[in-house]
Each structure stands twice: as C-alpha cells, then as structure tokens.
Amino acid sequence: MPKNFIKNFLLISMLMLSPLLWANTPHCQEDDCIVEQKWYISGALGYGQRSNPLNGGNRLELVVLPEIYYYSKHWFFDNGRVGSSIVLTSDTQLSIIGQFNQEKGYFQQWFSGNLLQFESNALTTPQVSLTTDRQAPAQVALSQVKDRPTAFDLGLQLDSSHYGLLWQLAYWTDISQQHHGQYASVGARRGWHTVYGKWQLSAHLHWKSAQLINTYYGLTALEVPLHQQYQGRDSWQTELRLNWNKPLTERLSLLVFLRYLQLDSAMTDSPLVRSDNVTTWFGGVSYRFF
Numbered sequence: 001m002p003k004n005f006i007k008n009f010l011l012i013s014m015l016m017l018s019p020l021l022w023a024n025t026p027h028c029q030e031d032d033c034i035v036e037q038k039w040y041i042s043g044a045l046g047y048g049q050r051s052n053p054l055n056g057g058n059r060l061e062l063v064v065l066p067e068i069y070y071y072s073k074h075w076f077f078d079n080g081r082v083g084s085s086i087v088l089t090s091d092t093q094l095s096i097i098g099q100f101n102q103e104k105g106y107f108q109q110w111f112s113g114n115l116l117q118f119e120s121n122a123l124t125t126p127q128v129s130l131t132t133d134r135q136a137p138a139q140v141a142l143s144q145v146k147d148r149p150t151a152f153d154l155g156l157q158l159d160s161s162h163y164g165l166l167w168q169l170a171y172w173t174d175i176s177q178q179h180h181g182q183y184a185s186v187g188a189r190r191g192w193h194t195v196y197g198k199w200q201l202s203a204h205l206h207w208k209s210a211q212l213i214n215t216y217y218g219l220t221a222l223e224v225p226l227h228q229q230y231q232g233r234d235s236w237q238t239e240l241r242l243n244w245n246k247p248l249t250e251r252l253s254l255l256v257f258l259r260y261l262q263l264d265s266a267m268t269d270s271p272l273v274r275s276d277n278v279t280t281w282f283g284g285v286s287y288r289f290f
Helices: 003-022 102-106 210-217
Strands: 038-050 060-071 076-078 081-087 092-100 152-162 165-174 182-194 197-208 235-247 252-262 277-288
Touching: 038 252, 060 277, 102 210, 182 210
Parallel strands: none
Antiparallel strands: 038 060, 038 277, 060 076, 076 081, 081 092, 092 152, 152 165, 165 182, 182 197, 197 235, 235 252, 252 277
C-alpha cells in the first residue's frame, strides 16, 4: 500500500473523527483509574540502565525518571505522547496519537524521549549477560556517521480488553518527512495484584519499514567505504516487559521494571550495530506530587 495513501488516511481520519473525540470515556471501576482533567506528575529516584546496540554508543544511565500525564474529555498527554480517543464499545477504544520517533535515542543520549518513554506501569529485562555482540569484520562506530534526524510520527492505536488481557494494535507513519517510513505493533498486556504488590506483564511484536531502518541504520557512500555500505530492509522485533509496583503510602511506592527487545538481522546486518538486543532495567522509589 503506498505510504502517501496511508499518511493521508491518518490525517483525514483525524479530521473526520474530531467531533467524536469529545465522547466521554467509559466510567472506570478500578483503583488505578485516571481522573479526567487532572494532572498526574510523579518522579522515580533510583538506578538503572538501557543498553545501546550501536558501536561506540553509550548505555543510558537511569537515575531520575519523570512520569507526566493528563487526560481531558478532548485530548490527552501521556509521557511524551499527545492525542485524542474515542470509545467504540465498553471494552474498545481508538486513539489518534503523535509522538517523537524513539530510534533517535540510540544516537543522542540526551534525546528527550529517552526519559519520557519509561513508565511506572509498563516494563523490560536487565543488561546482564544476555547481550550478544556481533563480531563482524567491518564495524562502523557511531562517531563515523552523520547525525540522524528527529522525526515526529502520527499513529492510530486500537485498545481492547478481553478475558483479562488488554490487546493493543498500532500503526504509525512519519508526518515530519524525516525517515519517510512506517512501523506497527501488536501486543497484549496483563496485570494482577498480590500481597507482594502490583504486577504487569506484556509482550509485543514490532514491524519497522525498510525506509525507517535505512534512515537510522543504513550506511551510504558519503559516510563509509564501499564495502561497508548498508541498505536497510523491513525489520521484525519482539519485546517483553515486566513491571512491579508496591505502594507504601498514598503517594510513595517501590517500583522495578525490566524490558528486553530482540533485534533481527535487518538491524544487526548493519556494520553500525554491535548487539542483537536492547535491555533496560530500573529499580527505585516513586513519589507522586499531584
């Protein structure tokens, strides 16, 4: 399907759905539900790391993680994502969401999305001995390539709850004309409460188009010699997340999250990439200010 058609479809959908975006969201019955028209601001203090799969790329040290979100009747902001939602049924919701593309975070350590992507209610796997470094004969370091663009993507996301699982389907396209690509994901999440705290486990399958992969991980003759050039192709990546949260008071809680992202050969065949996975972990104390 032509990428221009998909991009135009998303933009037209936003205009057509805008009168419906004012629809009330379903009344929430659980203790963790979000109250409309109220800011939620919290910060987690602790320590963690996110590995960097690029040659010469520094791992991201995680010490202070903010969490900011606001939901109104017309729009929402949720840790770097902004959008609007409509309720299709009592169990299903469709959202139009905009966000900065996260691939930039491997190239620029202080990219804003590096901190806002971590939520206390979503999760990942530690940087232990799970990382497999590539031993390719012709590796290219991050310092050898030109800067990668900061892109802004627009997407449609469908959330549906059935049989105790929250199912999610999302499709994104570049509206900033930076990577000119698309990506999609399908996943499921389940949460449960025990005497030891709140747990959440999720699994996702991600697809990223050849244009996106080539923009960030491809190598051209302007950057490297002929034998090191690389043309990106479609990529399939799997992700597992685990989250644990133990409330101590109304505002204070302990938290741990783990994340494991498995990269396929579409990325690891690039001389710029040294590892076949990205692992993230964090543990600390969270305090909700509002």
